[in-house]
Amino acid sequence: MRRFTYVTANTVTDAVKTKATTPNAKYLGGGTNLVDLIRADIEHPDTLIDITRLPLADVEEISTGAVRIGALTRNSHAAAHPLIRTRYPVLTQAILAGASGQLRNMATVGGNLLQRTRCHYFYDTAAPCNKRSPGEGCAALNGGYTRNHAVLGTSRNCIATHPSDMAVALAALDAVVETESAEGNRRIPIEDFHKPPGETPYSETTLGENELITAIELPVLPPARNSRYRKVRDRSSYAFALVSVAAALETENGRITNARLALGGVGTHPWRARTAESVLKGAPATESTFREAAEAELSTATLLPDNAFKAPLAVRTITATLTSLT
Amino acid sequence: MTQTSIPTRTPQRVLGEPIDRVDGHVKTTGAAQYSGDHLYPDLAHAALVHATVPRARITHIDTTAADSLPGVHAVITHHNAPRLQPPPKPTLLNLPTLAAGTSVNYLNTDEVHWNGQPVAVVVADSLDIAREAAQRIRVTYEELPATVDFEQEEPNAVPQKNSALSDGGGKKGDAVAALKSADVSVDLRFSTPMQHHNAIEPHTTTAVWNGKALTVHDGTQHIDWTRRHLALRFKLPLNDVRVISTFVGGAFGGKTNVWAGTILAVVAAKVTGRPVKLALSREGVYRTTGGRTPSTQRVALGADADGQLTALIHTSVTQMGRVGGYAEQVVSQSRHLYDAENILVQQHQLTLDSIANGVMRAPGESIGSFALEAAMDELAHRLDLDPIELRMRNEPDRNPMDGKLFARRGLREAYARGAERFRWADRTPEPRSMRDGRWLVGTGVATAFHPAWVFPANVTMRLSADGDVLVRCGFHEMGMGAATAFTQVTAHALRVPLDSVRIEYGDSDLPIGPGAGGSAQTASVSRAILDAAAKLKKDLAALARRNNTSPDEAPATILSRAGRTHHEVAVGADRGIGRLAGQVRFMSTLLRERRKYVKAACGAQFCEVRVDSDTGEVRVTRWLGVFDIGTVVNAKTAASQLRGGIVMGIGAALGEETLVDGHTGRIVNANLAEYHVPVHADVPRIDIECLGDPDPTMPLGVLGAGEVGIVGVAGAIANAVHHATGLRVRDLPITLDKLL
Incomplete structure (x- = not known):
């Protein structure tokens, strides 16, 4: 593990300022991913700025009725919070589907958004990886193992999945990421936060170099009370998703009035299923509608022999999850 | 010294009892020193x-x-x-x-x-x-x-040689012709991936x-x-x-x-x-460190209309590293399990530029039984016969390959007992006929089999006048409860209280013990302890005679009457001509006994699985294993061993797979996040029953429990998955993509 300097920040201003004036520094939240990546010789920060003392660990309802989750709220705390459990059950379920109890006790919600892919080849410095070393090539696309890889949002440079469960629920919920930097505050809709790999797979978010995530805001969204997260994986627990579905459904007289759908395990970033949603809106809340919507979403998937199963698996899982919400 | 200083407690029954581990306390409190816990100054x-x-x-x-x-x-x-x-x-x-x-x-x-x-x-x-x-x-x-791709290299596989420690190829009659003319037959291909022990x-x-x-x-x-x-x-x-x-x-072989x-x-x-x-x-x-070889296997079975096997063919291809490796005896159990008129077993090996493959829990039988037992299930289905009934109709009286005697064979009893306890008769035989909401439910069985071995073990046994017994032997404690078992064996052999026995082990300064492998440590060390106890008793009897003490007195009494502080006996020699003689004796006994007997632990594995009808996720929901491991030395640790084998088998069946990049030969999932061993939520309650009768040809009647538990597990699960879904998965692990 490479040496680094460790400093702590006590205020947001302090953190942002230290970051801007310290070369090759990174913010340190729960460290559940970053420290692993430093150990694995993938991230090489010279300085870590510990931000866990910043007063950003509350979950609260704000005046608009929206719920604001401080960026340093631990995953366990967010999942257990009554506001989340009652208004956004999909988010509680998504967080609890990820990692282990110990990891969730450490991991922060801001950090969760920034976790990096678990692609085998990204983690093995002996393998070429465009995400880790720009322009080096991609061992997965060059005949490697691709069973875990993405089928949506891929590019010729990278097909690695985004590993977060939480972010998939946030995508379905139209969450907004709040940030702060020397240039001031920003509100980034979750859909604009993560980027597809395209020609620059190493650049994963629209976050500025020194920008600090301060909170995640969940808008008022009544349909979210009828929501569910379904994660399909290779063992009962402690595995990344092959396919996951975050869904919220509102119906009136057998017709769908509001549907939110996002997918994990299949996309290079948390995948908001807009195509499926447009099929669902106004249609009868039946299994055949759900299947049609799911198939429409997956129709643009780019499949490889190893991961081709993800398309039918996603269709089945979406259909089953939406059916369970009727 | 007076007689009152000598313990006169009535020895309790110790053999077979579920005694707590003698090292349980030091392990659970962290006091036990493992190899990395020795903090030398200047380390x-x-x-x-x-x-x-x-x-x-x-x-x-x-x-x-x-x-x-x-x-x-x-x-x-x-x-x-x-x-x-x-x-x-x-x-x-x-x-x-x-x-x-x-x-x-x-x-x-x-x-x-x-x-x-x-x-x-x-x-x-x-x-x-x-x-x-x-x-x-x-x-x-x-x-x-470099040659690194198993599949590409498969056509270049060459026949594997048999050895004294590893049975391989062989034939009886003409299985190829018998298969062709059989009333009913199956001819199937299976594969199993590379696996690692992950201690x-x-x-x-x-x-x-x-x-x-x-x-x-x-x-x-x-x-x-x-x-x-x-x-x-x-x-x-x-x-x-x-x-x-x-x-x-x-360790698990690793x-x-x-x-x-x-x-x-x-x-x-x-x-x-x-x-x-x-x-x-x-x-x-x-x-x-080397893991278990991948394998491809063919099992072809022919039977008459009544389900009597006429042909059994089992062949395998496994890998070796160019720098060495273990010749995995994949077809071994197929020489012993079913009474087929004609048998052909063959093993082939290919060589890759890889690390040497090693031994991993039940090398051979663990993966070989998957193919054989899944094929038996397919044949039963083809014959419209209950899979247990098919096995019973082909249960041999003597070793099918060569007519040798079975030293003991509890399979009929294991299946009968298991079927009753598992309520096997409650199933509807038709695949996909049992359901619980979105879950498809299925049950499956398979046979477990693992050869029994005895290796040389040297021990010293020392009785002190205060009644304490010290047994010293360089055997190994890797979690199975070895020290506990030998405390019981010693107390049993000398009829002394358990807490008077102390065992020293795990050190090359001690008399040479056997390796912990082949499920043989318990039988091997038990034999030496029994021999030592007999020697000690004989010496004490002589001592008693010389001192006019009744030989029926407690051993410690005899010692103290003779004015001795202790008496020590040794079994086996660690060096020189004695050691050589011991090795020669071991080899000649091994060969003589193997000419006469087939010795093995066996068992019947019963399981229930649920398969999600939407996603293909498999959950094992019930397990019962009924085993014939001969004498049970400690009911608790033996059940734990067998249970551990089953848990590992669940891993092999549903998740474990070492992925080797076909271009670079590099293992790509070299971590426990992506190499999927079972988590707690994947493992149901596991019921274990042991028949418990001793094997008359083994020391203390012990057949060994370390490996037989994993055997048949993947087969039973694959068979249950078929019963639940109607789908046959012949390539391990049974991941959900194979069930969509």
């Missing part, structure tokens, strides 16, 4: 650098960035490593030569033989510094053509030189082999090498051989003059 830490190509010559190693790091004591490469003796050529005539994990003389060569081979070692003040320095080393290779304790060595003498704390399954191997490689007199392995944090880490820890200690601890990272375990 340095070592980290390995692994090759990143499958076959090459090293043209340059740039260590400057590592050398300059504060806290680094040595960077050892093939340029500056001390010269070692090469590993010996493995031969059955000298069993300790089998210790070498591979034939590579680490850091004594510029050649790379597999992707992951250690090419440098860094020694530093802390593990963090050592690992950082290791990451800074840049190695340049001249790459050479919770990664291989760890602490090496200390004291002048010319070497002490090594090493988590090993074979202290004596490790000691002899180190003496040979470092050109030391045997007496100058001591190997201590008091506690081993799981610590049978001496792998690179052990050798290189000793090298690092020699170069730096400091005690060195080398604890492999989890990745390091995958890269430098």
Whole structure:
């Protein structure tokens, strides 16, 4: 593990300022991913700025009725919070589907958004990886193992999945990421936060170099009370998703009035299923509608022999999850 | 000394009782010292650098960035490593030569033989510094053509030779012709992937030189082999090498051989003059210790309309490394399980530029039984016959291959008992006919079988006048409860209270014990303890006669009446002509007995699975294993052993797969996040029942419990998955994509 300097920040201003004036520094939240990546010789920060003392660990309802989750709220705390459990059950379920109890006790919600892919080849410095070393090539696309890889949002440079469960629920919920930097505050809709790999797979978010995530805001969204997260994986627990579905459904007289759908395990970033949603809106809340919507979403998937199963698996899982919400 | 000072408690019944582990307290409180827990003053830490190509010559190693790091004591490469003796050529005539994990003389060569081979070692003040320095080393290779893809190489597989320790090919009658003319037949192909042991304790060595003498704390399954191997490689007199392995944090076969880490820890200690601890990272375990070979198998069965087998063909292809490997006896159980008129079993091997494959829990039977038992289920289905009934119709009275006697065979009883307890009759035979909401429900059975072995064990047994008994033997405790079992065996043999018995083990300064392998340790050490107890009693009787004491008095009474503080007996000799004689006796007994008997533990595995009808996720929801392991020494630890085997079998059935990149030969999931062993939520309550009758040909009647538990598990699950879904998955692991 490479040496680094460790400093702590006590205020947001302090953190942002230290970051801007310290070369090759990174913010340190729960460290559940970053420290692993430093150990694995993938991230090489010279300085870590510990931000866990910043007063950003509350979950609260704000005046608009929206719920604001401080960026340093631990995953366990967010999942257990009554506001989340009652208004956004999909988010509680998504967080609890990820990692282990110990990891969730450490991991922060801001950090969760920034976790990096678990692609085998990204983690093995002996393998070429465009995400880790720009322009080096991609061992997965060059005949490697691709069973875990993405089928949506891929590019010729990278097909690695985004590993977060939480972010998939946030995508379905139209969450907004709040940030702060020397240039001031920003509100980034979750859909604009993560980027597809395209020609620059190493650049994963629209976050500025020194920008600090301060909170995640969940808008008022009544349909979210009828929501569910379904994660399909290779063992009962402690595995990344092959396919996951975050869904919220509102119906009136057998017709769908509001549907939110996002997918994990299949996309290079948390995948908001807009195509499926447009099929669902106004249609009868039946299994055949759900299947049609799911198939429409997956129709643009780019499949490889190893991961081709993800398309039918996603269709089945979406259909089953939406059916369970009727 | 008066008689009252001698314990006169009535000895309790000890054999078979579920006695708590004698080392339970030290293990659960963390007081037990494993190989990495010996904190010598001045202890340095070592980290390995692994090759990143499958076959090459090293043209340059740039260590400057590592050398300059504060806290680094040595960077050892093939340029500056001390010269070692090469590993010996493995031969059955000298069993300790089998210790070498591979034939590579680490850091004594510029050649790379597999992707992951250690090419440098860094020694530093802390593990963090050592690992950082290791990451800074840049190695340049001249790459050479390599063969790394199992599938591509399969056509080049060659017949595997049989050996005294590994049954392989053989035939009876003309199975090919019989298959053709059979009323009903199946002819199926199966595959199983590479697997790794994943003991919770990664291989760890602490090496200390004291002048010319070497002490090594090493988590090993074979202290004596490790000691002899180190003496040979470092050109030391045997007496100058001591190997201590008091506690081993799981092994499952993975610590049978001496792998690179052990050798290189000793090298690092020699170069730096400091005690060195080398604890492999989890990745390091995958890269430098051999796992289970992948296999492809064919099972073809022919039967008459009544379900009597007329043909049984089982063939396999497995891999070896060009630098060595274990010839996995995949078809072994197919010589013993079913009464087919015609049998053909064959094994082939291919050679890859990979690390040597090793032994892993029930090598052969674990994966061979998957194919055989799944094929039997398919045949039963074809015959419209209950799968247990098909097995019973083909249950042989004598070994099907050659008519040898079974020393004991409890399979009929195991199936009868299991079927009743599992309520097997409640199932509807039709696939996909049982449902619970979205879950498709299925049940399956398979046969477990594992040969029984006895290896030489030397012990000393010492009785003190205060009634304490000390048994000393260099056997191994890797979690199975060995010390507890031998405490019970000793108390039983001498009819003394359990708490008067103390056992010393896990140290090469003790009489040489057997390796912990082949499920043989309990039988092997028990035999020596029984022999020692008989000797001790005989000596005491003589002593009693000489002192006019009744030979019926408590042993300690006899001693004290004779004015003796203690009496010690020894079984077996550790060196010289006595040791040689012991080895010859072992081999001749082995061969004589194997000519006469087939000795094996067996059992019936019953399971229920649920398969999600939308996603294909498989959950095992019920398990019952009924086993014939001969005498049960400790009901609790034996059940735990069998249960552990079943848990490992669930892993093999549903998740475990070491992925090897077909271009680079590099293991891509060298970690426990992506190599899927079962989590708690994957394992149901597991019921275990042992028939408990002794095997008349084995010491104490013990057949061994370490491996038979894993056998048949994958087959039973595959059969239950078929019953639930109507789908046959013949390629392990049974992941959900194969069920969509």
